[in-house]
Amino acid sequence: MSRRVRTTGPAAAAQPARCTVTVCRGCCCGTSKIPGLDHAEQLARLRQALADTAQVRVTGCLDACEHGNVMVVQPSATGRAAGGRPVWLGLVNDSDATADIADWITAGGPGLADPPGILDLYAFTPSRRIRRAVEG
Template structure:
């Protein structure tokens, strides 16, 4: 008899990709970006590999569009920590994020080198609100 994982346990075994869609991210303030398409692409590309969640505001508006990739429980045990990416306004960057997460994400797979250009460290207050 096979037991299904509980939703919480299943979610912990996957990365979480948090997409900001607040006052600046995902709005006309960042022109020329298919904001809805970005979320649709992440959900389609990641399927069961990660939970994609949309939040109102990550309070890093100067870096719109912001995406945070949180490691799976296995990735965290291997030393992975959440990675904050800003200015993710190019479909190629979205594709690179999806590929990295499918490969295991923080702690389990090296991100494509190009994502170094997008990575930033938010304030402790902002980081604590999302990562806890």
């Protein structure tokens, strides 16, 4: 049984579009190459904090290993209409950063809420080739 949200039909119209958080768990992110962090716990806490607010998905390598652990926060449809664009965050290697990301998304995310200033330290711009693959 699929856990996907329907994107067409009357059921989709009743459900607001939500932010999507893509969490890299490829060759470096989420592995012992980044020590001192319980990666499974990080993902579980993020999913729990955003259960009613955003879709959290896990992907293979995003090819930004120098920034591991990487997360990409894509705006909701409302956030995109308000000018929000995907935000790439790297070095998300502590629970405080994960909590800050969850709080920002709960407040609306890209286009709808200003991120906590500390997240400026985590933001980076990947190459166009990498961005296209994820933001498509």
